[in-house]
Amino acid sequence: MKKSRKSRLLYICGYTAFVVLLLLGTRCESRVHLTTPERDAKHIAELAELAHSEAELKVVEKMRANYEEAYRRSYGGAKALYFRTLVDPILDEAGDRREEYANAEAYLAEQQAAFNNKLRDMDKAWKMELGSDDDVVAAIERNDATIEAKSVELEALVAEKEQLAIDIVDAGYPESMLNAMGDLEAKIEAKSKEIANVEYSNTIIRLAYRLQRGEELVIAEPEPEVEVEVADEVM
Amino acid sequence: MKRVLIIIAVAVVSMACCNSGEGIVIDEQNHENIAYEKSYDLSERVVNATSYEEYKAAAAELREYEEAFRTQIGGDSYLIFLEESNAVLNEI
Numbered sequence: 626m627k628k629s630r631k632s633r634l635l636y637i638c639g640y641t642a643f644v645v646l647l648l649l650g651t652r653c654e655s656r657v658h659l660t661t662p663e664r665d666a667k668h669i670a671e672l673a674e675l676a677h678s679e680a681e682l683k684v685v686e687k688m689r690a691n692y693e694e695a696y697r698r699s700y701g702g703a704k705a706l707y708f709r710t711l712v713d714p715i716l717d718e719a720g721d722r723r724e725e726y727a728n729a730e731a732y733l734a735e736q737q738a739a740f741n742n743k744l745r746d747m748d749k750a751w752k753m754e755l756g757s758d759d760d761v762v763a764a765i766e767r768n769d770a771t772i773e774a775k776s777v778e779l780e781a782l783v784a785e786k787e788q789l790a791i792d793i794v795d796a797g798y799p800e801s802m803l804n805a806m807g808d809l810e811a812k813i814e815a816k817s818k819e820i821a822n823v824e825y826s827n828t829i830i831r832l833a834y835r836l837q838r839g840e841e842l843v844i845a846e847p848e849p850e851v852e853v854e855v856a857d858e859v860m
Numbered sequence: 861m862k863r864v865l866i867i868i869a870v871a872v873v874s875m876a877c878c879n880s881g882e883g884i885v886i887d888e889q890n891h892e893n894i895a896y897e898k899s900y901d902l903s904e905r906v907v908n909a910t911s912y913e914e915y916k917a918a919a920a921e922l923r924e925y926e927e928a929f930r931t932q933i934g935g936d937s938y939l940i941f942l943e944e945s946n947a948v949l950n951e952i
Contacts, residue, residue: 736942740926743949744906744919751912835952836915 657695662704665692666711673719679726682719689716750833761834762844768827772820779816785809884928891933895941898925903948 659665669689676682689712697705755761786809793802834842886894902922909915922945929938 733939733942736939736946739946740942740949743946744923747906747915747949747952748919751915832952836909839910 657691659692659695659699662696662708662711666708666715669712670715673715676719677726679723679730682723682726685719686716746829746832747836750829750836753829753833753837755830755833755837761830761842764830765827765842765844768823768830771823772827775816775820775823779813779820782809782813782816786813884924886928886932888933891929891937892940895929895933895937896944899941899944900948903945907948907952 669685669692672685672688673682676685692712693705693709696708786806789802789806789809793799793806796802831842834840899922902918902925905918906915906922909918926941926945929941
């Protein structure tokens with residue numbers, strides 16, 4: 626009997642502790658210490674001022690949302706709205722800066738990529754076995770011929786795509802034709818990549834020649850055939 | 861014997877301390893000038909290398925400085941370092 630009471634008491638204590646922890650947990654999850662709307666808005670403004678990247682601005686915006694939610698829960702909609710009217714102009718201003726930051730970050734990433742790609746290309750070029758000048762010229766000419774052939778194929782695919790687009794409109798957008806268009810677009814993309822790869826190969830060969838031989842590769846252009854026009858003699 | 865051990869221990873600790881300070885440290889008072897100077901000098905060395913070994917050494921040093929600027933300084937000076945390096949590297 627005594628044992629049963631004890632276990633029941635333990636069960637009640639355990640359950641109470643669980644509920645308390647659960648409540649504390651949900652409270653901790655979005656814990657916001659509210660002071661006054663003015664002071665909280667000032668705090669958000671200071672943080673927005675310190676934010677110097679898009680990610681940091683997002684954190685501030687999330688914080689604003691948490692404060693607004695806390696005001697709504699604790700004091701009702703009117704105070705939350707008042708808080709919002711104080712904070713929104715500050716965040717609008719910060720939002721304008723966001724685009725600036727995003728552009729700056731994109732530019733930095735572009736410069737980093739250019740730096741790494743150039744060093745990678747130079748490394749490849751230094752490692753390349755060039756062979757004789759004739760070998761180099763032959764390789765470039767082979768690549769040029771491949772590029773020309775693939776470009777003709779690409780043009781044909783693009784023309785086919787244009788025709789298919791007209792046919793699709795005429796046929797009332799049937800699914801089978803739309804799928805065919807998708808396949809054609811994938812082929813065009815693959816062909817463009819193939820051409821870009823061969824062009825890249827030529828770039829590396831020329832770079833290798835420049836680095837290893839210390840001069841630019843100059844390929845003599847074939848002399849254009851001159852058409853001789855025979856003027857009709859006017860009597 | 862004990863003294864010898866102490867001396868060895870001190871030597872080991874001081875060597876470890878010296879090694880931990882190895883690597884490039886960018887002067888925080890003068891980082892912009894260093895960015896201009898080092899990016900130009902090192903990129904020139906990379907571009908003007910006359911052998912693969914020479915290129916590898918110069919490129920490794922350039923990459924080390926790039927990492928040092930990225931991790932220690934960042935901001936405008938890091939961007940200056942990249943822009944100036946790219947300008948020289950793209951001459952080739």
